[in-house]
Amino acid sequence: MKRRKLFWHLYPYLFVIIIISLILTAIYVSYEMRNIHINEISRTLEDRASLVEVQLRDLIGARDIVKIDSLCKEYGRLTDTRITVIDTGGNVLGDSEKNPLLMENHGARSEIVIAYEGTTGFATRFSNTLQKNMKYVALPVKIHGRIEGVIRTSLPVSGIEETLNEFYQGVAIGGLVIILLATLISFIVFKRITNPLGELQKGAEKFANGELDYKLHPSNVNEIASLVESMNRMAKELNLRIRTIVEQRNEREAILSSMTEGILALDAKQNIVTINKAAATFFDANPDDVIGRPIYETLRITDLHRLVDETSASKTTVEKEMKLLGKSEKYLQAHGTSLTDVADNRIGMVLVFNDITKLKKLENIRRDFVANVSHELKTPITAILGSAETLLETNIEKAEDSKRFLGMIIRHSERLNSLVDDLLALASLENEPGEDNIELSRHRLIEVLDSSIALCKSKSETYEIQLKSECETSLSANINFRQIEQAITNLIDNAIKYSKSGDSIFVRAISKDSEITIFVEDQGIGIESKHLPRLFERFYRVDSGRSRELWGTGLGLAIVKHIALAHSGKVSVESTPHKGSVFKIHLPAIS
DSSP: OOOBOHHHHHHHHHHHHHHHHHHHHHHHHHHHHHHHHHHHHHHHHHHHHHHHHHHHHHHHHHTOHHHHHHHHHHHHHHHTOEEEEEETTSOEEEESSSOGGGSOOOTTSHHHHHHHTTSOEEEEEEETTTTEEEEEEEEEEEETTEEEEEEEEEEEOHHHHHHHHHHHHHHHHHHHHHHHHHHHHHHHHHHHHHHHHHHHHHHHHHTOOOOOSSOOOOOSBHHHHHHHHHHHHHHHHHHHHHHHHHHHHHHHHHHHHHOSSEEEEEETTOBEEEEOHHHHHHTTOOHHHHTTSBHHHHOOOHHHHHHHHHHHHOSSOEEEEEEEOSSSOEEEEEEEEEEEOTTOOEEEEEEEEEEOHHHHHHHHHHHHHHHHHHHHHHHHHHHHHHHHHHHHHSOOOOHHHHHHHHHHHHHHHHHHHHHHHHHHHHHHHHHOOSGGGSOOEEEEHHHHHHHHHHHHHHHHHHTTOEEEEEEOTTOEEEEOHHHHHHHHHHHHHHHHHTOOTTOEEEEEEEEETTEEEEEEEOOSSOOOGGGGGGTTSTTOOSSHHHHHHTTOOSOHHHHHHHHHHHTTOEEEEEEETTTEEEEEEEEEOOO
16 A cells, blocks of 8 residues: 655645635625625615605605706716605606606516515616616605605615625635645644654554554554554553453443433432433433533432432432423433442432333323213213103103104214214224234225215215315225225214305325325315314314214214324324315325
8 A cells, every 4th residue: 555644645635625715715705795885885875865855855745856856866966876766656756867757667676666665675686777787775755654755776886896806816816825835834734743653653662562352444654654553552452451341331331321211320429420311311411411510510400409309318219200391291200219338338329210201191191081081971961861851750741742852862872872982993993003903905095085975975965065086096005995984984074064055075185205195175164273283182172062063072083093093194184264174194105
């Protein structure tokens, strides 16, 4: 392998860094110079426009075109600025350079449009009238709070390019000088660096009495090659002496890192000695930043400090439940135990943390579920009992009254039956959450859509709602036909409930970006955005009163979500109040 001097290894990179730095500096400075110049022109034009506005306000209100044009030309000559006055219709009333009667309508100019809105308009563009790049500032003229016209001032910006060209020439010359100086200085510096390396090589050879498993790669730098060889010889001996220590440390770190429980160890002064990956994640801490520092300074968590205090004061294990607030709430079950040496002297403590967030959430879900089911069952049961008691205790002579109470019993019994069926379906889906637990086969989606529409056809005709479908006949997916049919049917049924007579419901399926999406779109009453995140929860209703009038169980959308999850998919919804909703089932495409 050919060896080269250290200078030729490093200098090309230094050369590239210098060139890139000069280019970036030139770009940045030219950009700032341009902005400063443009901003200065803008402020000047705005000030001049304000002065002219004071002089011409009354003339603009009177529409005295002759005086306006005369003063524009006079002020333009005195300030070397082009001044244009435009009325609210875009017609030019006066201009310092041209005859306003021969000028085109200016109402569509960007700066004029902004000024018509009541604020100062700015624009930079090529002027067809003057054949120059111009900076424009348009100031609205307000009389008694009403915009009566616009005063526009402008100046050419061509001088900026001339200034920048001179700057670029200076940068090129200065850069060449810098490169030459850098070459000379680099050569001197590298020469001084390589000489000590030779001495370092001699010193390293004296300590080369061991070896490491890792070998330093041979270098093609002449000065460093011998040093690398010496370091490799020394590494062999060092490996024999530190291998045991390294293995023990790695074993300990591997055990701590793989634990799902958070481990936090403190010394007698309550400085952090050890924190594993799980604990660092719980407390959103970087182990490198907290190890060796006091826990009260690095982890500012009140419950954690209380646990440390209680563990310090106790001779037994302390148990405590903690709640962490952050991007998401976390609940931890903490255990604190003091550490003692052989002489029973306290030398620190170890804290162990278990994440019980899921258990807390499950408890809340179970509690809410029991409350919701009890609430949903109570209404029909109360109605059935009331109707039955009325039939038993009251002497009803009219057959119509008896039929009415019996019909009420039947309706609420059917509602109870629907609720039980939905609960059983939901329980079945939750027990089979993965696609491996359900039978999937390839089906054409057009068949599923048509089957779902057919099931809802009678109800849609009753409410005079049209059902329309759109899907490529060749589009297919690996699905459980019955479950996807149930999901689409639930969405269509839901759309029918909240649509008006004469509306249409569109059901379609498309494939895009390795995903198949089934849409159920209605033109109904829509849903406010605040309800959308919770829409697929069990028993969640946007309008509970209306849902019960339509005999909803509150589980239809939850079933849809779990069917999608069982197919390794997801659900989503978009809705605008009074315009309609779009429910989507996202399924993986066939690979």
